[in-house]
Amino acid sequence: MSDALPSSTAASAHSAALDRDDEVLSGEAVAIEVQPVGLFLRALGALIDGALCWAIYLGYIAVRLWLIVTIADSALDRILGVLALVTAFLVVPCAIETLTHGRSLGRLAVGGRIVRVDGGAAGFRHAFIRALVGVFETYMTFGAVAFLTGAFTARSQRLGDLVAGTYCQKVRTPRLSPRPIAMPPGLEAWAAIADVARMPDRLARRISQFLDSAPQLLPAARARIAQELLAEASAFISPVPAAPPEVVLVAATVLRRERESRALRLADERVQKLSGLDVGV
Structure with a gap:
């Protein structure tokens, strides 16, 4: 019995560490779940x-060839060539990312946005650093440095992201349809006497995600995950009914939801009564 407690505690700590990889803390110290591209x-x-940057530069080359007769000064030609390179591969990416607040044509296509590692909006400084480093890691090395760096970072950050302190956050997520759940049959008597305390937000979210995706899981994995979640949630459920783990999780979720809804409804009624008294006075 004593050996089971440390192992479950270690498992809880490990799962919490995994959760923190996909979370940032807001200024109010609230954990926000994010998903990188x-x-x-x-x-x-x-x-x-x-491709957009190369199209801009090749457009300059086409105009240069068209106007080659009028450009007699070779020094001016070289200066214009350098300006075209800087404009196409540095100024344009930086300007687009700054004006669109972290978006670009490619990121619009894949549903991403550049944000700071703390979840805040990226600005001109971040865009300039990313574009400047991107000239080396994307164009001078044909994307090899960017790909290798992204492959070995948790959020697929390229070298410019690591220097600027940014990453690409997914902003296009599939719409979730709520799946109504009801108290499992046979647990009505238990629900009348049970006490389900408020669970930690991460645990409650994991249980909700499991119940939503349970029908798509293999039976063995479904049973294993339900047993692990119940082992963590049992400290907040009293008494734990003699039922399969997934059924207990459903019952606890329904009971907690109903009691929180009832508490909110009573609070609203109390506010309305107090407001009525204030109006009467």
């Missing part, structure tokens, strides 16, 4: 943005 989607977006 994957490596291959980032590579696809970079290809689209790179």
Whole structure:
């Protein structure tokens, strides 16, 4: 019995550490769940943005060839060539990212946005650093440095992201349809006497995600995850009914939801009564 407690505690700590990889803390110290764009989607977006930059530079080359007769000064020709390079591969990416608040043509296509590592909006400084480093890691090395760096970072950050303190956050997520759940049959008597305390937000979120995705899981994995979640949630459920783990999780979720809804409804009624008294006075 004594050996089971440390192992469950270690498992809880490990799962909490995994949760923190996909969370940032807001200024009010509230954990916000975020999801970075994957490596291959980032590579696809970079290809689209790179194609735009090359199109701008090749457009300059076409105009230069068209006006080659009028450009007699070779020094001026070289200066214009350098300005075209800087404009196409540094100024344009930086300006687009700054004006669109972290978006670009490629990131619009893959549903991403550049944000700071703390979840805040990226500004001109971040865009300039990313564009400047991107000249080396994306164009001078044909994307090899950016791809390797993204492959070995948790949020698929390229070298420019690491220097600027940014990453690409997914902003296009599939719409979730709520799945109504009801008290499992046979647990009505238990629900009348049970006490389900408020669970930690991470644990409650994991239970909700499991109940939503349970029908798509394999039976063995479904039973294993339900047993692990119940082992963590049992400290907040009294008494724990003699039922399968997933059924207990459903019952505890329904009971907690109903009691919180009732508490909110009573609070609203109390506020309305107090407001009525204030109006009468």
